[in-house]
Amino acid sequence: MKDVNTRVLPGFMELLPKDQIEFNKIKQIIAEEYQKFGFTPIDTPVIERSEILLAKAGGETEKQIYRFNKGDNDLSLRFDLTVPLARYVADHYNDLTFPFKRSHIGKVYRGESPQRGRFREFYQCDIDVIGHNDLSINYDAEIPAVIYSIFSRLNFGKFTIKLNNRKILAGLMNSLGLGGQSKDVLRIIDKSSKISQSEITEEFKKLDLNNDQIKLLADFTAISGRASVAIEALKNMAIADDEFVAGVNDLKLVTDLMRSMGIDEDYYAIDLSIARGLDYYTGTIYETTLDQYPELGSICGGGRYDDLASYYTDEKLPGVGISIGLTRLFYQLNEAGLIKTGEGIVADVLVMPLGQDQVVKSFEIAQNIRESGINTDILLDDIQMKKRFKYADKKGFKYVVIVGENEIISGECVIQNMESGDKENIAIDKIAEYLKNKLN
Amino acid sequence: MKDVNTRVLPGFMELLPKDQIEFNKIKQIIAEEYQKFGFTPIDTPVIERSEILLAKAGGETEKQIYRFNKGDNDLSLRFDLTVPLARYVADHYNDLTFPFKRSHIGKVYRGESPQRGRFREFYQCDIDVIGHNDLSINYDAEIPAVIYSIFSRLNFGKFTIKLNNRKILAGLMNSLGLGGQSKDVLRIIDKSSKISQSEITEEFKKLDLNNDQIKLLADFTAISGRASVAIEALKNMAIADDEFVAGVNDLKLVTDLMRSMGIDEDYYAIDLSIARGLDYYTGTIYETTLDQYPELGSICGGGRYDDLASYYTDEKLPGVGISIGLTRLFYQLNEAGLIKTGEGIVADVLVMPLGQDQVVKSFEIAQNIRESGINTDILLDDIQMKKRFKYADKKGFKYVVIVGENEIISGECVIQNMESGDKENIAIDKIAEYLKNKLN
Numbered sequence: 001m002k003d004v005n006t007r008v009l010p011g012f013m014e015l016l017p018k019d020q021i022e023f024n025k026i027k028q029i030i031a032e033e034y035q036k037f038g039f040t041p042i043d044t045p046v047i048e049r050s051e052i053l054l055a056k057a058g059g060e061t062e063k064q065i066y067r068f069n070k071g072d073n074d075l076s077l078r079f080d081l082t083v084p085l086a087r088y089v090a091d092h093y094n095d096l097t098f099p100f101k102r103s104h105i106g107k108v109y110r111g112e113s114p115q116r117g118r119f120r121e122f123y124q125c126d127i128d129v130i131g132h133n134d135l136s137i138n139y140d141a142e143i144p145a146v147i148y149s150i151f152s153r154l155n156f157g158k159f160t161i162k163l164n165n166r167k168i169l170a171g172l173m174n175s176l177g178l179g180g181q182s183k184d185v186l187r188i189i190d191k192s193s194k195i196s197q198s199e200i201t202e203e204f205k206k207l208d209l210n211n212d213q214i215k216l217l218a219d220f221t222a223i224s225g226r227a228s229v230a231i232e233a234l235k236n237m238a239i240a241d242d243e244f245v246a247g248v249n250d251l252k253l254v255t256d257l258m259r260s261m262g263i264d265e266d267y268y269a270i271d272l273s274i275a276r277g278l279d280y281y282t283g284t285i286y287e288t289t290l291d292q293y294p295e296l297g298s299i300c301g302g303g304r305y306d307d308l309a310s311y312y313t314d315e316k317l318p319g320v321g322i323s324i325g326l327t328r329l330f331y332q333l334n335e336a337g338l339i340k341t342g343e344g345i346v347a348d349v350l351v352m353p354l355g356q357d358q359v360v361k362s363f364e365i366a367q368n369i370r371e372s373g374i375n376t377d378i379l380l381d382d383i384q385m386k387k388r389f390k391y392a393d394k395k396g397f398k399y400v401v402i403v404g405e406n407e408i409i410s411g412e413c414v415i416q417n418m419e420s421g422d423k424e425n426i427a428i429d430k431i432a433e434y435l436k437n438k439l440n
Numbered sequence: 441m442k443d444v445n446t447r448v449l450p451g452f453m454e455l456l457p458k459d460q461i462e463f464n465k466i467k468q469i470i471a472e473e474y475q476k477f478g479f480t481p482i483d484t485p486v487i488e489r490s491e492i493l494l495a496k497a498g499g500e501t502e503k504q505i506y507r508f509n510k511g512d513n514d515l516s517l518r519f520d521l522t523v524p525l526a527r528y529v530a531d532h533y534n535d536l537t538f539p540f541k542r543s544h545i546g547k548v549y550r551g552e553s554p555q556r557g558r559f560r561e562f563y564q565c566d567i568d569v570i571g572h573n574d575l576s577i578n579y580d581a582e583i584p585a586v587i588y589s590i591f592s593r594l595n596f597g598k599f600t601i602k603l604n605n606r607k608i609l610a611g612l613m614n615s616l617g618l619g620g621q622s623k624d625v626l627r628i629i630d631k632s633s634k635i636s637q638s639e640i641t642e643e644f645k646k647l648d649l650n651n652d653q654i655k656l657l658a659d660f661t662a663i664s665g666r667a668s669v670a671i672e673a674l675k676n677m678a679i680a681d682d683e684f685v686a687g688v689n690d691l692k693l694v695t696d697l698m699r700s701m702g703i704d705e706d707y708y709a710i711d712l713s714i715a716r717g718l719d720y721y722t723g724t725i726y727e728t729t730l731d732q733y734p735e736l737g738s739i740c741g742g743g744r745y746d747d748l749a750s751y752y753t754d755e756k757l758p759g760v761g762i763s764i765g766l767t768r769l770f771y772q773l774n775e776a777g778l779i780k781t782g783e784g785i786v787a788d789v790l791v792m793p794l795g796q797d798q799v800v801k802s803f804e805i806a807q808n809i810r811e812s813g814i815n816t817d818i819l820l821d822d823i824q825m826k827k828r829f830k831y832a833d834k835k836g837f838k839y840v841v842i843v844g845e846n847e848i849i850s851g852e853c854v855i856q857n858m859e860s861g862d863k864e865n866i867a868i869d870k871i872a873e874y875l876k877n878k879l880n
Contacts, residue, residue: 004495006531006752009513012485014528016535017542020482036810038787038817042460045452045561046486046547047506055444066487066515068508070551073449075506088454091446095456097834099821102457107486111510121485131821138799138820145803260800261807312446347478359578360700363585367701370476377478380578381539381571394537 011120013327022339023330030125033150034103039127042102044084050074055311056083064110077109081126090312098132119327128321135318140284140304141257143322147288147300148263156338158291162271165251166281171244176213190275192221221273227255230270282306296332300324347375348439350397354404362403372432451560453767462779463770470565473590474543479567482542484524490514495751496523504550517549521566530752538572559767568761575758580724580744581697583762587728587740588703596778598731602711605691606721611684616653630715632661661713667695670710722746736772740764787815788879790837794844802843812872
């Protein structure tokens with residue numbers, strides 16, 4: 001071997017073809033579902049001016065940014081798709097129609113410490129609805145309808161879309177007189193589903209919360225489950241704070257709409273322990289988990305925010321959106337055995353000329369099959385029979401059309417079903433039709 | 441406005457939604473055609489170790505590389521998809537099945553001086569067939585079959601796939617005793633279609649070529665057109681050099697196969713003036729031009745090479761492939777008026793509830809339409825009628841389904857054809873069917 005390190009960089013995902021095909025299928029389904037609901041795809045540069053990214057970043061994110069100079073420019077690789085969206089909307093404001101429903105599937109970069117399941121380059125698949133000045137809360141119900149549609153189709157088993165509302169959390173803090181400590185309290189609430197009740201109590205005590213406050217927070221975070229039941233329980237808490245009440249009403253409106261849209265009630269729930277780390281959410285928040293794989297954590301999260309682009313424009317741009325971290329999700333699904341690796345093929349059919357004299361006829365046969373809508377490969381190397389079938393086996397074709405001298409004379413080809421080993425003789429002009437029937 | 445520059449960086453393409461949709465359509469067609477012929481998609485990181493990229497780069501390319509340090513790593517953004525392919529094949533050699541047919545559509549980076557139609561971030565859409573030790577020349581005929589399929593479907597008017605063979609050029613140099621000057625001579629041949637015959641002669645004279653040599657080169661570059669005619673003319677030159685003869689035979693075999701595959705002979709031609717700048721081509725070379733837009737230059741080029749990954753592995757990996765520079769192509773097509781901008785829509789249908797009381801019913805109607813396979817948007821903001829229709833107009837929906845109080849009572853909605861302005865009353869449970877018929 002040459003003295004060059006050809007391994008992919010640590011923290012970067014690079015898939016073998018069969019896995020890549022499965023990855024692309026998932027990406028394609030997400031893209032199609034986004035379009036089904038009328039979200040317009042956009043594409044922005046991976047490289048941005050550093051000042052754009054740094055206006056929003058901070059703390060850990062800022063340290064992780066890939067930043068460099070080229071000529072006189074201070075440049076960085078985007079670390080999410082939200083900041084580019086904010087810049088895009090601020091810049092193209094006059095050319096966009098609001099509400100602006102956009103989807104964006106692209107790679108983002110974070111120089112994290114490499115660890116299992118964490119990636120430095122990963123795909124995000126985002127949708128957002130951006131309003132100008134106002135945006136109806138109805139859109140907060142459309143977002144989970146998209147999530148429902150995607151994960152139903154992806155078929156990774158039962159999932160739950162968990163909803164909460166930041167106003168409820170903020171209102172609760174106010175009513176407890178904890179406004180100033182709300183960040184610390186939210187941090188504890190956010191992990192309450194992962195640690196025990198006594199640990200939570202300990203954490204709250206560290207913040208000097210009194211027993212009444214802790215009792216109320218414990219009652220609060222214990223509320224979860226079916227929307228109608230949970231909302232009733234929230235109302236029964238009889239917290240008089242305006243923001244709390246507004247949050248409960250929003251949550252009721254959103255979940256009522258979801259129900260009337262025919263989203264199966266088993267597939268969404270109120271979960272008051274979800275807070276979402278990012279500061280900028282102000283209303284509805286979402287997380288989605290796979291019931292059988294809680295260890296995967298949230299596979300799709302997002303929420304409502306008051307102002308997308310305050311760093312870049314004075315226009316008020318409220319919005320609601322979600323993001324799917326596809327690279328991490330794929331890695332986790334693969335680890336959990338939910339990706340049927342090895343089944344990925346691009347072409348179902350291989351046409352195999354047995355010698356150079358059959359190449360012309362084979363090209364013709366392959367083209368006929370393609371024209372009937374079937375992706376078709378053709379093996380053009382003149383190699384041993386054993387090697388030919390090794391190619392067919394390893395690549396996983398479903399059918400192989402064998403084109404030999406006798407086949408051309410007789411006008412019939414042998415078609416081998418690679419799974420069963422069965423062979424059939426089919427007239428050359430019927431091959432496309434035969435395969436189409438078999439593959440449907 | 442805030443004091444932040446939100447404009448996209450110079451040399452980077454960022455499209456408005458309607459253009460983006462057209463861009464994506466072209467990208468999707470290219471991806472589908474690549475798969476139709478059995479090319480497996482791969483995806484590699486945008487960031488590579490600098491040593492990987494620099495092993496291959498050099499001269500202008502090296503200066504253009506985006507290179508930076510992160511932690512202890514000397515990193516660079518890839519400048520093409522060929523070097524990552526070479527690294528991928530070298531690294532995953534044991535897990536791949538040869539011939540390895542891969543497609544790759546992704547962004548690459550070159551810090552060129554910004555000028556019209558030149559981009560610093562651009563999509564390349566590549567296919568290559570990589571053999572192990574050997575690769576049949578039949579694959580050299582499959583590649584133009586893919587080009588033909590793509591550009592026929594893209595419908596940008598008549599195009600010509602121009603073919604040449606490096607062996608012919610090299611053999612000619614040998615027979616003229618110009619082996620040592622072949623680079624300079626090829627450079628002149630490469631631009632012979634762009635400058636006059638007398639200018640070419642001048643250039644050759646500068647290289648101290650004698651009149652006989654210049655005459656022969658002039659006769660040679662004048663040969664072009666239909667494959668059968670051009671190959672006859674090449675044979676009539678009676679150049680005894682082995683490499684020349686081998687190149688003519690290769691070109692004959694490839695074009696004979698293309699003809700027998702049913703590729704329209706008007707769509708390909710021999711052009712002995714194409715040489716392709718890159719040193720590593722060793723056999724068949726391709727360029728593709730749009731007949732009505734010669735000023736666009738080659739929109740798809742590539743060729744055959746002896747060894748893909750000699751920098752990274754001792755395995756011999758011959759291959760043949762092409763690349764479409766999609767970002768530049770889109771820019772040029774747009775400038776030439778070949779992109780029907782403004783027609784791009786993601787959803788054909790908009791469902792428009794006239795008030796909050798009609799939102800639930802509208803969600804249900806929209807979902808029914810989606811389930812019949814039609815992408816459908818829904819306008820959920822409670823705004824003035826004028827603004828609602830402005831949204832429908834500007835986004836370019838074909839049909840708007842109006843859901844008002846009366847519509848729900850009567851069980852019939854007004855569906856407006858946005859182009860003609862015609863309105864029809866359709867029973868709610870027939871809307872999906874109605875739209876499906878109209879849109880097919």
